[in-house]
Amino acid sequence: MPAGDIPARLMPVSEALSRLLDSASPFRAVRDLPLSECRGQYLAHDVVSRVDVPAFDNAAVDGVALRFADLDEPGLTLPMPLRIAAGDPPATLMPGQVARIFTGAPVPAGADTVLMQEDCELADGRVRLPGRDRVSAGQNIRPAGQDAGQGQVVMERGQRLTPQALGLIASVGCATVTVNAPRVLILTSGDEIQAPDETPLPGKIFDSNGPLLEQLLRQSGFPDCRREHLPDDPAMIENTLTRVLTDPQQRPDVIISTGGVSVGEEDHLRAVLEKQGRLDFWRLAIKPGKPFTYGHVDGIPLFGLPGNPSAVLVCYLMLVLPTLRRCCGAASVLPAPLSLPADFAIPRPGKRQEYLRVRCVNQGGQLSLEKHPNQSSGMLSSAVWADGLAVVPVGATVIAGDRLDYFSFAHLLN
Template sequence: MMPLAEAQARLLANVPPPPATERCPLNAALNMVLAETVTSTVTVPPSDNSAVDGYAVRYADLGRVLPVSQRIPAGAVPAPLVPGSAARIFTGAAVPAEADTVLMQEECEALDGQVRLPAASSVKTSPVKKGANIRRAGQDIRAGDEVVSAGTRLSPRHLGLLASVGVAEVSVYRPLRVALLSTGDELAEPGTAAAPGQIYNSNRYLLHALLAEAGMIPVDLGRVADDYAATHGALASAGQRCDLVLTTGGVSVGEEDHMRAAVAALGSLDLWRVAIKPGKPFAFGHLGDTPFMGLPGNPSAVLVTFMILVLPWLRRAQGLAGDPMPPCVGLPAGFSTDKPGKREEYLRVQVVGEAGQQRLQPHPNQSSGMLSSACWAEGLAVVPAGRVVREGDVLGFIRF
């Protein structure tokens, strides 16, 4: 078996260049990967503006009764403040020239065409300071600033920020198309009656959702019979249509496992059997020029190998900048093990206990065939190969 770290390194060393770029409107760019860094052509906010509803004044006039010389709603262009007067102003409105402070309306007393301003020290909450309640021009972004860097997966926050500087569309990498193939005559589809000896095909739906969540385009090619010719034909077709071919089942050593032989006939099998638990019969190769990854058939092994081996490759191949590996933090174990394992193990765990006293608690059944434990769990605890765990030992934790 290949050590996991070596397998991960080999996978990331075999990532093709990012896909072609395309222009995309903001409202369709969620989860896309930005291909070009965006810099701002505008300043945000463009001018000093009021953070509250109230009165724009000169700080030197606090404690006086002043006439109200103008009313400034958001979006209006104010005239300079008349000396010895106050301007009624609303949240987001531009602060007029000559005003240097905004008072909240609750701190002032509105009179007939006038306003009584409090003294700086008489405000109940805290003394008023010069410049209070003014959001300065450019406090968020200045013209020429980098707004979002290339290689960023665009979240709703990024889209809002890009809109705030007037960007209507961006250059993004085309989402990767990933072919999904399930193997096994024992698989039945949800919504149909399972025959004796059959199980429902959960991997098909699990992987489709994982790929969509990661911003990829799943291309579901259905189930392939446990037959060499059918497997060979399905792989050949998938390799011509997609950026990656992803299969489940058929990569072990049984007489009905035809995937390895078919991949080798169509291209090359570069990696098989990784020291990971669950998920040992993971395969990587090429169908001509198209990368291929073969996942085990057991559902929890599919989940783990996707998170640890497939997803980092997909992130790098999609053009995502930064570390493609899932974030991992250290937390104490709330359990012990009897003997060291030969493979790096990923346990389905919950985080239990109060803040500062948290522990990783594993599900009592770590069978690779069950998904209910993954729904119970909050993530995966990483137990390195060759290590015995004692309660309180710090382990890596990867949150789902």
């Protein structure tokens, strides 16, 4: 799969992402939340264990606890005066005795090994034991502090709060966590846009970018987001921006706009935004997409995305979301792609790095990538059909069987 040079005047996607990550500043907005309310968000502070987990040596199986030194030849029978269940107080085992023990129960003082009940014969308060050669000292015991030690950092700033992470945090005795809580403002613009619940009008289109971005943000861990639609009226745009930037209850920590910030005569949002700060207009070697804006408005970072919905999806996943994660303190901002063979061909090299909407399919036990037949940047049905993106580098051609980097939507948003 030969690759050519990146065309002049187009910024490579890798360079754009590097610039964005280098400019990322930590979010100042944080919030303490109970574990029941913070799934999917990003930690603002480390989580430190309050206790050892487990707090004591405990049995990993149902069986008998004993001293390894008491084992001898197969068939040895020892008395079993103790019965210890999960939640029972600590007990002491005397030499030459065994204890009936259950999963999670504290191992009695004096015992150093637990045998599975299937490996023993229990009858009339005594146990017939296997020979020492079939047993390892210390087996089937979960030692205190195996999962976490008191004072140990178990989750670091920037990590995402998955269900398994929340379970771990609860296990170390923490009921609340401090999360990054940026307020995100989504700006859509244009007189051609109308709300989905309105009667269709000639020359108008329903707003898809607003709902798309709102749900992308929520699914990727940023629930505090809201939308404002701006008409093609500079005065009204300026009034709206002044209101949201000066009201402490509305002032955002991040602004994401779609459309209206390019170089067209009807892109009124750009002129108003430039009065409030500094914007850089990039022409990216990315498809779908190309025009991309980044800057600061009254000190607030702003991402200006193209107006086509599939371009919004790709630019959010590959550029905006990684930057938001870095602002949260995340070290890893993109998942590692899979390398999978394509079942399609692209005979002509492109001038931009293309993110194809594809589906991962199983053909005879082998995974491969199937491309949606319509890759128009104005289509979202292809993104619904697809389960991820396949990356075709600048200047590359593809023949069936060539391996491409594949990012699943599930991994990108996780």
